[in-house]
Amino acid sequence: MPNSFKKRDIIAIGDFAKEELLHVLEHTRQIKKMAPGKLLEGCILGSCFFEPSTRTRLSFEAAMHRLGGSVIGFSDGQWTSAKKGESLWDSMKMLEHYADVIVLRHPLEGSAQRAAEAVEIPVINAGDGSNQHPTQTFLDLFTILECQGSLDNLSIAMAGDLKNGRTVHSLAQALTFFNPRLYLVSPTILEMPKEICDELREKRIKFSFHKSLEEIMDKIDILYMTRIQEERFSHKFEYEQVKNAFILKTDQLQSVKKNLKILHPLPRVNEIAGEVDQSPHAYYFQQAQNGLFARQALLGLVLGKLT
Amino acid sequence: MAQKVLAVAAIRNGTVIDHIPAGQALKIVHLFHWECHQKLVTLGLNLPSRILSFKDIIKIEDLVLSANEANQVAILAPKATVNIIQDFEVISKFQVSIPASIASIISCPNPKCISNHEEMISSFKVKSHQNHVSLECKYCRRIFLYDSLDKKRIL
Numbered sequence: 001m002p003n004s005f006k007k008r009d010i011i012a013i014g015d016f017a018k019e020e021l022l023h024v025l026e027h028t029r030q031i032k033k034m035a036p037g038k039l040l041e042g043c044i045l046g047s048c049f050f051e052p053s054t055r056t057r058l059s060f061e062a063a064m065h066r067l068g069g070s071v072i073g074f075s076d077g078q079w080t081s082a083k084k085g086e087s088l089w090d091s092m093k094m095l096e097h098y099a100d101v102i103v104l105r106h107p108l109e110g111s112a113q114r115a116a117e118a119v120e121i122p123v124i125n126a127g128d129g130s131n132q133h134p135t136q137t138f139l140d141l142f143t144i145l146e147c148q149g150s151l152d153n154l155s156i157a158m159a160g161d162l163k164n165g166r167t168v169h170s171l172a173q174a175l176t177f178f179n180p181r182l183y184l185v186s187p188t189i190l191e192m193p194k195e196i197c198d199e200l201r202e203k204r205i206k207f208s209f210h211k212s213l214e215e216i217m218d219k220i221d222i223l224y225m226t227r228i229q230e231e232r233f234s235h236k237f238e239y240e241q242v243k244n245a246f247i248l249k250t251d252q253l254q255s256v257k258k259n260l261k262i263l264h265p266l267p268r269v270n271e272i273a274g275e276v277d278q279s280p281h282a283y284y285f286q287q288a289q290n291g292l293f294a295r296q297a298l299l300g301l302v303l304g305k306l307t
Numbered sequence: 308m309a310q311k312v313l314a315v316a317a318i319r320n321g322t323v324i325d326h327i328p329a330g331q332a333l334k335i336v337h338l339f340h341w342e343c344h345q346k347l348v349t350l351g352l353n354l355p356s357r358i359l360s361f362k363d364i365i366k367i368e369d370l371v372l373s374a375n376e377a378n379q380v381a382i383l384a385p386k387a388t389v390n391i392i393q394d395f396e397v398i399s400k401f402q403v404s405i406p407a408s409i410a411s412i413i414s415c416p417n418p419k420c421i422s423n424h425e426e427m428i429s430s431f432k433v434k435s436h437q438n439h440v441s442l443e444c445k446y447c448r449r450i451f452l453y454d455s456l457d458k459k460r461i462l
Binding site for chain 1: 427
């Protein structure tokens with residue numbers, strides 16, 4: 001495949017063809033096997049986090065450092081000129097002269113697209129409100145491939161906040177290339193949005209809605225748990241009603257398939273009990289570690305250092 | 308035969324946009340900045356129409372509107388017809404069609420969309436379905452049905 005990734009913006013998972021997804025996953029595999037230490041030497045990452053983040057920011061910055069590159073930026077929009085009223089457009093225009101690639105997290109939806117229009121250097125979306133978080137999807141796909149040996153024809157349950165959780169939206173879209181059977185487990189008020197369901201129907205993906213994990217535990221290869229996100233609720237009482245809707249404990253893992261792996265984009269609150277960490281089915285910390293390798297692969301590709 | 312009396316005076320050269328739903332002509336003028344056009348622009352508002360009951364009409368002297376430009380008004384005036392005039396004669400006539408994308412005409416209904424927070428041009432992909440038109444914001448990627456859109460969102 002010619003390097004269609006050089007200088008490419010990573011805005012939304014839906015912008016990528018199946019072959020392109022697999023291309024990134026193959027580079028992720030190779031980097032995990034043996035990371036080329038000096039690959040990004042001389043390159044500077046502009047790390048622009050207008051919203052708090054732990055895993056995504058640290059894994060991007062670690063990815064850059066471990067490949068010999070360096071990082072400038074900020075981890076809180078409160079300390080930038082945005083606080084003084086500077087537009088995102090202007091902030092990006094300024095940063096373009098200091099960095100070779102921009103990683104952006106911003107509370108407003110569509111901000112990564114806007115940033116990409118402002119600059120010539122590649123922009124990687126690290127989360128724009130509840131819209132897109134494509135690098136999470138790359139690492140999720142890689143993790144599923146790694147622990148199951150294939151992405152094709154898997155039975156996958158997504159549980160928790162399927163309405164506001166951008167990770168499950170993007171993952172569901174990406175999985176449509178691989179003929180999954182999807183089980184969507186959530187309280188009614190947090191069901192998968194209609195437009196995602198419409199897309200699944202259009203692509204003839206089999207899916208069903210469920211209210212409890214028990215209904216589907218013995219059928220699935222992957223359980224993708226998500227946090228009920230308090231910050232996405234406009235009224236606290238709505239959050240209180242559903243915050244404990246799903247709590248996974250080890251006794252629910254008695255009759256599951258041997259190959260079942262439990263994933264979670266993290267952070268978790270209480271939806272996976274601590275005791276589950278010791279189970280051979282738990283795979284969420286390996287998943288978090290894979291974030292480093294997937295982001296290394298993406299940085300190498302958009303900076304033209306990988307082909 | 309009785310001569311037809313024009314409610315809005317004819318133009319020698321230029322473009323006539325007819326069959327605009329009543330109330331939309333001023334928005335179209337504003338959209339194309341024709342209030343700043345250096346030549347004559349005449350408007351007819353709330354004219355009787357067989358197709359629309361009431362319609363607006365715009366006549367712009369010395370301006371030839373391309374099909375691409377004209378299609379941008381299709382969201383506001385899906386049944387509009389465009390007449391290109393030369394020496395008082397209609398030399399070409401076409402109906403607008405829904406374009407693949409539109410810019411500037413609508414503001415995104417998603418209050419968390421960046422396009423509502425920065426000085427910028429909104430942009431939507433337009434899809435025509437059997438019974439409805441859907442719009443996908445280029446920025447937040449939310450999909451909206453045009454019919455369910457609060458018409459205050461039309462700029």
